[in-house]
Amino acid sequence: xNGLVLEGGAMRGLFTAGVLDVFMENGIKFDNVIGVSAxxxxxxxxxxxxxxxxxxxxxxxxxxxxxxSVSSLIKTGDIFGGEFCYHxxxxxxxxxxEAAFIDSGVPFYMVVTDIETGEAGYHxxxxxxxxxxxxxxxxxxxxxxxxIVEIGGGKYLDGGMTDAIPLKASEALGCDxxxxxxxxxxxxxxxxxxxxxxxxxxxxEYPKLIRAMDxxxxxxxxxxxxxxxxxxxxxxxxxCPKSPLPLGHICHDPLVMREAYEIGRNxxxxxxxxxxxxxGL
Numbered sequence: 001x002n003g004l005v006l007e008g009g010a011m012r013g014l015f016t017a018g019v020l021d022v023f024m025e026n027g028i029k030f031d032n033v034i035g036v037s038a039x040x041x042x043x044x045x046x047x048x049x050x051x052x053x054x055x056x057x058x059x060x061x062x063x064x065x066x067x068x069s070v071s072s073l074i075k076t077g078d079i080f081g082g083e084f085c086y087h088x089x090x091x092x093x094x095x096x097x098e099a100a101f102i103d104s105g106v107p108f109y110m111v112v113t114d115i116e117t118g119e120a121g122y123h124x125x126x127x128x129x130x131x132x133x134x135x136x137x138x139x140x141x142x143x144x145x146x147x148i149v150e151i152g153g154g155k156y157l158d159g160g161m162t163d164a165i166p167l168k169a170s171e172a173l174g175c176d177x178x179x180x181x182x183x184x185x186x187x188x189x190x191x192x193x194x195x196x197x198x199x200x201x202x203x204x205e206y207p208k209l210i211r212a213m214d215x216x217x218x219x220x221x222x223x224x225x226x227x228x229x230x231x232x233x234x235x236x237x238x239x240c241p242k243s244p245l246p247l248g249h250i251c252h253d254p255l256v257m258r259e260a261y262e263i264g265r266n267x268x269x270x271x272x273x274x275x276x277x278x279x280g281l
Contacts, residue, residue, distance in 0.1 A: 001031035002279060003175025004046075005167050008037025008160045009183035010142065010249035014257050015241055016181050017054035018264025020046040026272060028279070032175050033108045034122070034166050036159040039181070040110040040139040044125065047108050048101040055261045057094040059254040068250060079145040079250070086137040087130065098128040109173070110139040111159030111166050115148060118208030120163035121156070142249070143213070144198055162212050165223040167236065179275065180227050182240035189224070190217040237278045239267060 006016055016039060024046060035043035042054045061067040066084040073079040090096035101108075112121045112135065123135045131151065138149035138156035149156045163169060170178050193199065193213055203209050212219075230236035245260050247253075268275075 001173075001175045001177070003032045003034065003170035003173065003178040004030040004043075005165065005170050005178055005180040006033070006035035006039030006043045007165050007180070007182050007184075008035075008039045008140070008158070010038050010140075011058075011247050011251040011257065012183035012245050012249070012260065013038025013042050014055060014058060014247070014260040015183050015245055015264035015267075017042045017045075017058075018261040018266075019181050019239055019268040020264075021051050021055075021261075022265050022268035022272070024049060024051045026276075028275070028281075030106065030179070032170065032173055033106060034111065034170050034173070035109070035139075036111040036164055036166060037140045037142075038183075040136055040159070044096065044101065044108060044136070047104050047106050048097040049104070050097055050100070053094060053096075055258065057089060058257050060094070061089070062252050062254045062257060068252070073145055077147040078141070080140065080142075082137055082141075082147065082149075086133045090128065090133065096128055102127055107173075109166075109169070110135055111163050111169070112138045112156040113159055113161040113163075113209070113212070115155045115157055115203065115206045115209040118162065118206070118210075118212040120159060120166070120169075121154075122166070122169055144195060144202060157209075161209070161216060162219070163223075164220050165227055167223065167227055167230065177235055177279070178230070179237045179239065179278075180231075182227070182238065183245065185241050185243055186228075186238075190220040192217050237275055239271060239275075241267065 045053045065071045066081045068080050072081040108125045109122050114121050125132050134151050139159045141157045199213050231238050247256050247260050
């Protein structure tokens with residue numbers, strides 16, 4: 001089976017959005033998709049076949065305080081407004097095509113972090129019900145600037161805290177050939193988390209989560225090693241920006257958003273012949 005693996009990175013995920021739109025325009029399909037954080041939020045639009053939706057709503061609501069702002073953080077506890085981003089927007093303002101998502105038949109998994117166990121969890125999204133969209137919110141809830149998401153008795157935060165590049169998870173699902181989309185350039189290595197003092201204070205009731213964050217840089221760099229070793233072995237195709245993207249986790253400038261998106265499109269178009277060979281198309 002062919003698998004698609006989507007790293008997170010908040011607004012850096014607009015690079016991924018550009019890649020995915022080119023995939024859709026060229027009829028590139030996968031047997032399985034797994035995304036983390038922004039990779040989950042934006043990857044669902046690939047499964048539903050909605051070319052352009054991700055960049056459209058991000059640009060439209062870039063400066064809306066309900067979408068992403070310090071005001072939202074203060075008022076709701078979420079820098080990315082939980083109710084607005086994960087329910088009002090996809091259900092009312094720029095509708096997610098639930099029917100097309102279901103009809104695709106493509107298994108779509110979102111990575112979350114169980115803050116009580118300090119381990120990654122993998123939730124398959126079946127539809128766009130309120131609870132399923134809460135799983136998506138959980139996958140994208142960055143530590144320190146997001147509320148803990150409680151679902152079915154569990155407590156969750158951003159999947160990137162424990163499995164930022166879920167290639168091994170995709171392989172475990174039976175995908176022996178994968179395409180991995182990263183949001184940082186080759187050669188990037190993560191360093192120790194600078195906000196650990198704040199994390200230790202805020203999440204003092206969750207020692208296993210603190211431990212996971214304390215070794216996050218080690219875990220992430222090991223995942224990068226696996227990504228590129230599998231690329232060398234011929235079972236993984238990597239798409240990533242050639243240089244650091246012009247935006248970070250947060251961005252309120254629609255033009256910069258568009259720039260990151262276009263970088264993704266350009267990279268995907270450039271690699272399309274090699275990708276089609278890799279997938280045997």
